[in-house]
Amino acid sequence: MENTVGFAVRDNNNFYKIDISRTLLHFAEFDFTFFWEQCIEAGKTARKTGRLPQNIVANAKSSISSAHPYIEACIATDYSEIVTDCIIEYICHSERIGLEELWARCITPKNMYETAIFRRVSEYKTNRAMNRWTSVVRLQEYARNKTEFIFGPEKGKTELNDEMIRVRKEYFDLALSVAANELGCPPDALPSVRLCNTATVPSAAFSAGKAAKAIYRRFSEALAHGQDMSSLENKSHYATKDQTAMEAYSFVKNMNRPSEIDMKFALEALNNNPSELFLPDSLKAALDLEFDLMCSRRIYMRKCESCGKYFIIDDIADDDPRCNRVNSSGKTCRRQYEELCEEIAVKARESAEAASEAQVYTVPQDMEKRGQKLYNALYKRVGKGIDENEFREWSQYLSNMKRNIKIGEAAVSQLEEFLDYSDKLCEEVKLASKSRSAQSAPAAEQHAQTEDQESSGNSVNAEYKEMVTLPEKQEPVVHSVIKSTDVMSTSGNIDIKPFVPQTFDSLYDAFMAGQSEDQGKGSIAPEKREKKQVEIKLPQWERLTREDAYGKKD
Amino acid sequence: MEFINESAALSGLADTIMKGGVCLYNAIKYIYSIAENDFYNVSIKDAFKVVLNNITDSDALKALGLRIDDSTCREMQNDEYNRVLPMIIYSLAVRIPTLKSVRNGDDSMTDDQLYRLYTMVMEKGADNYRDMITETFLETKYLVRKGKRLPPFTAEWFKTYVYTTVPTLAEITNKNMFLLGYSDVLFAMFYSCFEEEIKNRILEYTADPVTEE
Numbered sequence: 001m002e003n004t005v006g007f008a009v010r011d012n013n014n015f016y017k018i019d020i021s022r023t024l025l026h027f028a029e030f031d032f033t034f035f036w037e038q039c040i041e042a043g044k045t046a047r048k049t050g051r052l053p054q055n056i057v058a059n060a061k062s063s064i065s066s067a068h069p070y071i072e073a074c075i076a077t078d079y080s081e082i083v084t085d086c087i088i089e090y091i092c093h094s095e096r097i098g099l100e101e102l103w104a105r106c107i108t109p110k111n112m113y114e115t116a117i118f119r120r121v122s123e124y125k126t127n128r129a130m131n132r133w134t135s136v137v138r139l140q141e142y143a144r145n146k147t148e149f150i151f152g153p154e155k156g157k158t159e160l161n162d163e164m165i166r167v168r169k170e171y172f173d174l175a176l177s178v179a180a181n182e183l184g185c186p187p188d189a190l191p192s193v194r195l196c197n198t199a200t201v202p203s204a205a206f207s208a209g210k211a212a213k214a215i216y217r218r219f220s221e222a223l224a225h226g227q228d229m230s231s232l233e234n235k236s237h238y239a240t241k242d243q244t245a246m247e248a249y250s251f252v253k254n255m256n257r258p259s260e261i262d263m264k265f266a267l268e269a270l271n272n273n274p275s276e277l278f279l280p281d282s283l284k285a286a287l288d289l290e291f292d293l294m295c296s297r298r299i300y301m302r303k304c305e306s307c308g309k310y311f312i313i314d315d316i317a318d319d320d321p322r323c324n325r326v327n328s329s330g331k332t333c334r335r336q337y338e339e340l341c342e343e344i345a346v347k348a349r350e351s352a353e354a355a356s357e358a359q360v361y362t363v364p365q366d367m368e369k370r371g372q373k374l375y376n377a378l379y380k381r382v383g384k385g386i387d388e389n390e391f392r393e394w395s396q397y398l399s400n401m402k403r404n405i406k407i408g409e410a411a412v413s414q415l416e417e418f419l420d421y422s423d424k425l426c427e428e429v430k431l432a433s434k435s436r437s438a439q440s441a442p443a444a445e446q447h448a449q450t451e452d453q454e455s456s457g458n459s460v461n462a463e464y465k466e467m468v469t470l471p472e473k474q475e476p477v478v479h480s481v482i483k484s485t486d487v488m489s490t491s492g493n494i495d496i497k498p499f500v501p502q503t504f505d506s507l508y509d510a511f512m513a514g515q516s517e518d519q520g521k522g523s524i525a526p527e528k529r530e531k532k533q534v535e536i537k538l539p540q541w542e543r544l545t546r547e548d549a550y551g552k553k554d
Numbered sequence: 555m556e557f558i559n560e561s562a563a564l565s566g567l568a569d570t571i572m573k574g575g576v577c578l579y580n581a582i583k584y585i586y587s588i589a590e591n592d593f594y595n596v597s598i599k600d601a602f603k604v605v606l607n608n609i610t611d612s613d614a615l616k617a618l619g620l621r622i623d624d625s626t627c628r629e630m631q632n633d634e635y636n637r638v639l640p641m642i643i644y645s646l647a648v649r650i651p652t653l654k655s656v657r658n659g660d661d662s663m664t665d666d667q668l669y670r671l672y673t674m675v676m677e678k679g680a681d682n683y684r685d686m687i688t689e690t691f692l693e694t695k696y697l698v699r700k701g702k703r704l705p706p707f708t709a710e711w712f713k714t715y716v717y718t719t720v721p722t723l724a725e726i727t728n729k730n731m732f733l734l735g736y737s738d739v740l741f742a743m744f745y746s747c748f749e750e751e752i753k754n755r756i757l758e759y760t761a762d763p764v765t766e767e
Contacts, residue, residue, distance in 0.1 A: 107607045122604075122617040127595045 005293060006274035007286065008196070009073040013207040015198070015274060016069045021299045021312050023069060024290045028143045029309065030067040032136075035060050039086035039133075046087070050111030057083045064136070070286040071136070078132065084120045085133040091117075099124060136283070143287050146172055147310055150291070151301040159319060160300050169295050173288070188238065191285035198273035211269040214262060215252075222251050306333035361408050367415055371398055374422045378429060385433030394422070555663045555760060563759035564667065568674040570755050571650075573610040574748045575643035575680075580612035580622065581605045581744070582638075585736055587626035589729040596620065598736060606743060609751045629722035629729065638715065640681035645711065646748065647675040648687065651695035652704065656753045658760045665695070684719075686711045707745035709737040 003020045038060035046052045060083050065072040071079055092102060099121055106118035123129035150168045151160070180190055198208055205212045216223075229244065237244060258266070280286040294300065301310040304323040311323035322334040329336055375395060382391045401418055404410035557563035581601075588596050596618050608614035624631055650672045653663050663671075672691050688711070697704055713734060716723045723730050 104603070107604060119617045122600075123619065125597070125600060126592065126619045128619045 003297065003299060005276065005278060005289075007070070007073075007278040007280060007289075008201045008203065008207070009070065009077075009280070010202055011077045012073055013203045013209075014073070015207070015277065016073045018069060018278075018286065018290055018293075020290055020293045020297060021301065024143060024147070024287060024294075025301070025310060025312065027068045027287070028140060028147060030140065032064070032067070032140075035063045036086065038063065039083050040090055042083055043087040043090060046113040050113050052083070052113060052116065060086075067136070068283065068286070070280060070283045081120055081129070082132045082136070084116055085131045088117060088120060089131060089133055139283050139287065142284065146287075146291060147301060148303075151303065151310060153303050153321075160302070160313075160316060162295075162298060165300060166295050169291055191280070191282040191288070193281070193285045193289045194279040196277050196279050197275060198270060198277055201277055201279055208270055208273070211266045214258075214265060218255070218258075219252055226251055304333050306337055361406055363402050363405050363415065364412060367412070367419060368402075370419050371402070371415075371422075374398075374419065374426055377426050378422075381429050381433045384436060385429035385431070394425070398422070555658060555661045555667060555756070557759045559759075560667070563756075564671050564674060566759060567671055567752065567755060568678060570610060570752055571646050571671075571675050572643060572678050573612075574744075574751070575639065575646055577605070577608070577610055577612040578740070578744050578748075579639045579642050581615065581740065582733070582737060583622045583627050583630055584615040584618075584620045585740070586630060586729065586733050587620050587622060589732045590626045592619065602740065602743065605740070606747045609744075609747050629720075629725075632720070632722065634720045635716075635723065637681070637683045637719075638712065640679050641683055641686060641711070641715065643675065643678070643680040644682045645687050645689070645707070646745075647672055647680045648689045648691050648694055649704070649707070649745075650675070651691065651698045652749070653752065653756065654698055656756050658757060661760070663756070668695075683715075686715045707741055709741040712737055712741065 003022075004017050005020065006015050006017055008015050038056055042052050042056040042060065045056065061075055061079075064079070064082060065075045075082075088099070088102065091097070092099060103118065103121040103125065106114045106121070109115040109118050120129070124131065146169075149172050150165060177190075198204060201207065205216075227247070229247065257263070278289055280289055298316065300313050300316060302313050302321060302323075303310055304325075305321040307323065307325070307327055309323065309325070311325060320334060322332075322337050324332045324334050326332055327336065331339070375398070378386055378391055378394065382388050386394075398418070401410060401415050405412060405415055585598065585601050585605075588598060588601065601615060601618060601620070604614050604618065620626075629635075650668050653668060653671075654665075656662060669691075689705070694704065716733075718724075723733065
């Protein structure tokens with residue numbers, strides 16, 4: 001179905017088009033700033049020169065004509081004084097005076113400008129005109145409010161349905177009708193639209209000129225004797241319309257169908273005219289007509305969630321709440337939103353990857369526990385199944401491995417391999433410890449078991465050494481992973497404590513601990529090293545005398 | 555009174571009286587047309603304001619959308635009523651002696667100047683048809699000289715003439731009753747403003763105009 005309709009207005013022989021919904025949207029969003037500025041300019045010039053500058057007036061009228069086709073159709077009739085209206089509104093607003101005062105000021109006009117204002121305000125006072133400018137502004141607000149009322153979003157509901165749209169529209173119109181009725185407004189005083197065709201519009205005799213002339217020629221003789229009905233112009237026709245129509249019809253009632261040539265002539269004259277023509281009697285009627293046609297032809301709007309403006313829905317099934325108009329970014333709201341979504345998705349993916357990577361860099365809890373158990377088990381057997389230096393080397397290796405995992409330079413699998421190796425080592429150490437205790441006196445066996453932790457490992461047999469060192473040589477992968485394989489220097493004076501995670505009191509402590517590890521000074525306990533290295537020197541202030549500072553006084 | 559150009563001044567004053575008479579005559583017609591279609595659209599108060607602020611511009615009322623034609627005041631479009639215009643001018647002309655009271659310092663119009671002005675107005679078309687207007691130039695001159703109060707400028711002669719001579723307006727209709735009602739007020743108010751207008755005109759024509767404070 002075509003989304004345009006034709007319309008005609010009084011005192012104009014041309015026909016105009018309404019592009020359903022687009023005309024409404026264009027009017028609702030029209031920016032009147034240029035028109036307003038032109039009018040103010042015209043008013044200021046007229047105050048100096050005594051007459052309105054016609055070029056500025058023409059520009060302003062041309063600008064406002066583009067707001068709506070109805071205004072364009074009536075720019076030479078109803079809207080011909082819209083610039084004066086705007087100037088009057090500006091004067092009243094800026095000088096804080098009412099129309100009555102302005103009228104009294106111009107009651108004895110001194111120039112054409114004052115005459116124009118006086119005449120226009122007189123027209124307001126005598127109900128022959130209204131301020132068209134303020135009317136247009138109010139109607140723009142009306143169009144916006146009605147659009148919001150009918151198509152405005154409702155919380156939790158995104159889909160539109162025909163029934164809901166129709167009910168909302170009719171409720172809105174009904175509200176106005178109720179208000180008008182309660183205020184005592186006569187029914188024919190409100191705007192209305194008539195459905196006509198090109199032959200029944202008021203200007204038909206002129207708009208269908210050629211055919212109308214041919215008809216007039218046929219009946220001119222009879223019409224010359226007819227009663228003049230022009231005196232009815234200013235009277236109410238509400239109750240006598242049929243009578244008036246039949247009066248006119250009586251002159252053509254004996255009309256026969258014209259000859260074929262005349263009919264062909266009429267066809268040529270009338271064929272291009274639209275078959276359906278609306279006749280709105282005001283701008284409000286034209287706006288209401290558009291709302292009605294939108295509902296009947298299921299042309300709906302939706303409010304864009306990005307820019308807040310209404311847009312026409314091409315397909316009712318399309319529930320995308322964003323419009324396809326290009327905004328200040330140079331992209332459509334819909335495209336911009338899609339790009340934003342893509343961007344968010346990429347970021348989310350990246351953060352997910354980062355999170356998964358971060359998980360790899362932490363030592364799993366079960367491996368932490370396993371390492372702790374191994375440490376405790378080996379620690380018990382220091383001096384029995386494992387040499388003290390070997391234990392220290394092993395524990396340093398474990399510690400380095402964990403640190404490298406945390407900084408992402410070693411994999412968890414490598415730690416797992418090392419722990420597997422350590423399990424084997426531990427088993428061997430246990431075996432060695434048992435065989436050693438079996439060699440010693442049976443009485444001392446029990447004592448040795450209870451004093452296991454306190455004993456110092458001064459003597460380790462060669463077999464044990466072989467068992468401990470052999471796996472290390474067999475694990476080249478593990479060695480390659482660890483960056484700093486600190487080997488503790490052999491020293492029998494250092495106490496070995498159970499393994500605890502490193503904790504630091506301050507950033508400085510942490511930094512120094514790391515530094516000392518990198519330097520490979522493993523023979524000194526970290527706590528002792530740190531305390532020795534930190535030397536805080538307090539500033540030494542010496543009091544100067546004035547002579548020392550500035551020299552001697554002369 | 556000393557004018558810059560006495561003959562021009564007197565001619566100008568005669569024109570002002572003529573224009574005033576025409577304005578009052580047209581104002582009666584315009585206001586009468588209100589009763590045709592615009593009774594609830596045009597405020598008669600606004601119409602009075604426009605007339606009284608434009609004493610010599612008879613068409614200022616057009617701004618209110620009023621018009622004088624057969625459709626709006628057919629009852630006044632006849633020869634009998636047309637005689638009202640010279641009579642209105644005459645009614646203003648017989649009051650010319652009151653202009654003696656207009657002073658420019660110690661100077662005022664002489665009897666000769668006043669009489670010449672009266673003659674000029676009469677020559678331009680003023681007429682007292684069937685002596686409907688009882689006032690005369692000499693009578694007014696006498697009252698002014700004696701310092702006595704003049705009778706008010708009323709529409710009595712106008713109503714009498716309409717009742718007796720213009721049958722279309724003598725009929726009892728809504729419009730004609732409206733005419734009889736507003737004409738009394740209009741005549742009185744119009745003359746008050748007209749006096750002010752002609753006083754300003756006289757002072758304009760004098761050699762040394764007195765500025766109003």
